[in-house]
Amino acid sequence: MELAHIPLKHINIKNTDFRYRTYLTDESLTRTMKKSGLCDPVCLLKQDNSFLIIDGFKRIHALCEHFPSSFPVPAVTLKEKELTWKIHLALVLKQDKEGMLPFIEKVSAYLMFKKNHIIRDDAEILQALNLPDRADYHKIYTRLADLPEVWSRFFTDHTVPGRRIKAMCEAVDLKACTSLLNVMPGLNRMEQSIIMLSEIEKREGVSAGKILQAVLDELHEDPIKPERVFLRIREIRYPLRSKYEKKVDDALKALHPPPFVSAQCDKKGERPGVEIVAHIQSPQDVEEFLSWFEKTKDSINKLLNERLEL
Numbered sequence: 001m002e003l004a005h006i007p008l009k010h011i012n013i014k015n016t017d018f019r020y021r022t023y024l025t026d027e028s029l030t031r032t033m034k035k036s037g038l039c040d041p042v043c044l045l046k047q048d049n050s051f052l053i054i055d056g057f058k059r060i061h062a063l064c065e066h067f068p069s070s071f072p073v074p075a076v077t078l079k080e081k082e083l084t085w086k087i088h089l090a091l092v093l094k095q096d097k098e099g100m101l102p103f104i105e106k107v108s109a110y111l112m113f114k115k116n117h118i119i120r121d122d123a124e125i126l127q128a129l130n131l132p133d134r135a136d137y138h139k140i141y142t143r144l145a146d147l148p149e150v151w152s153r154f155f156t157d158h159t160v161p162g163r164r165i166k167a168m169c170e171a172v173d174l175k176a177c178t179s180l181l182n183v184m185p186g187l188n189r190m191e192q193s194i195i196m197l198s199e200i201e202k203r204e205g206v207s208a209g210k211i212l213q214a215v216l217d218e219l220h221e222d223p224i225k226p227e228r229v230f231l232r233i234r235e236i237r238y239p240l241r242s243k244y245e246k247k248v249d250d251a252l253k254a255l256h257p258p259p260f261v262s263a264q265c266d267k268k269g270e271r272p273g274v275e276i277v278a279h280i281q282s283p284q285d286v287e288e289f290l291s292w293f294e295k296t297k298d299s300i301n302k303l304l305n306e307r308l309e310l
Helices: 027-036 057-066 085-095 103-116 123-128 135-145 149-157 162-171 174-182 187-204 208-218 226-237 239-253 283-305
Strands: 002-007 042-046 051-055 072-078 261-265 274-278
Touching (some): 027 057, 051 072, 051 085, 103 123, 103 162, 135 162, 149 174, 174 187, 174 208, 187 226, 208 226, 239 261
Parallel strands (some): 042 072
Antiparallel strands (some): 002 072, 042 051
């Protein structure tokens, strides 16, 4: 182990064997290094003709972006026999001060250790990373290892905790549902869609991935609107409720309401009740709503109190 200055051109930036962080960029770090060119020493693994990055991917990425290939990078270099899993673990834990690493990156680090080191007992690594050492979680780690990187970005962007990632992994084959990431950017809608796809899969015996693809093929829009996808999945999951909601919507439209008035079903059961919702934003909206209500209150009461026949 030695401290040296290694030219950028001698560092193999394409090799990602030891990478476990989701992103390679850090804007604040890039601004600082662009201004001064200074960085803490990175950690490199010495090979015959180049060096592999062990720790410092973001710093080296920033240097490559703004400095010439001859730039000397301060680095602690290790030979292969010196890189024990305990030293490697210490480098990872340095990044996890005060538990800053998200669950998905801790899992990536754990999988990296299993791939690059011979470890007799995983328990010490799992304990150090504060990851559950249970059979149900080991299944999740295996599934996460097989997922495209876009899922890691999604989980990182939304700071998704381990228990919610576990629930999604157990519900459906996330790899087969990767296209959902293109049309469902929010976490709550994503979770709801996955749960409904799981329930449809159990009911109809068709995989969630095939159901999702059928929905996307059906809504061949460019671009596909996330709400349309969500509503179509919900319609398949709750066919009776969806028909009922359409009946309610048609009944309200027949009363010619102001544009800020809508009808919605409450969330209890397949045949829910009806609520009239007015999104009032101005005094004029109040007057318009009261005028409309006065003219149609008998019909509105009927709509609110009666269950429409399907």
